[in-house]
Amino acid sequence: MWSIVTNPNRFFRRRRDKDRLWPGTTILLCSSVIGAVGTIAVTLHTAQVLPSGVRSVATFGALIGVIISGLLPLTLWGGFSAVLHLSSAWFADADGEFRTTVRLTAWGFLPYLLTISVSTAALLVVSFSTPLPTDAANLSAYAQSVRQNPLFLLVDIVRFACALWSGFLWAFAVKHARNVTARQGVFLAVGPTLMLLFLAVWNSSFLAL
Secondary structure, three states: OOHHHHOHHHHHHHHOOOOOOHHHHHHHHHHHHHHHHHHHHHHHHHHHHOOHHHHHHHHHHHHHHHHHHHHHHHHHHHHHHHHHHHHHHHHOOOOOOHHHHHHHHHHOOHHHHHHHHHHHHHHHHHHHHOOOOOOHHHHHHHHHHHHOOOHHHHHHHHHHHHHHHHHHHHHHHHHHHHOOOHHHHHHHHHHHHHHHHHHHHHHHHHHOO
């Protein structure tokens, strides 16, 4: 297991012919659950200062957030698997089943799990340590105070580093899933990596508002 960090080339080579989908699926499901728990906890915490008639709206918003948090990792997994599989067919002399690409691509989300864990922990710590306003009209100032906490600078660093780490892992994943060269694997992993970096930039800009 630790070879995914110390020797990813050997890690993916050994797992190419292991027809097990659950290890990678577990990574994605854990990411979904952690993100959803963070969304629920923060929403319910801030909803305390809302009028009773508005809390139902906040609860509905939390539900939407949970659905988005849960579906995003799974959507990215399916999308990136398809991109890696199809692009390797177009730009390289590739072979290998789509199921293999899906299985190995999932392991590239291990850094994403770390990102979600760190960002959710930071959000919970900052949200619960920042005093809630007594008036709902001051919630925007509370949210601004939370977003400007220096702890989120660390979150941004982790987010960008993990996006690059995912790209590094996907290069080896597609190399062994599709039997392409290491150079071709790096080229094919650029697209998903840039997408993950874009999401990192978007989240970073959102927190800086």
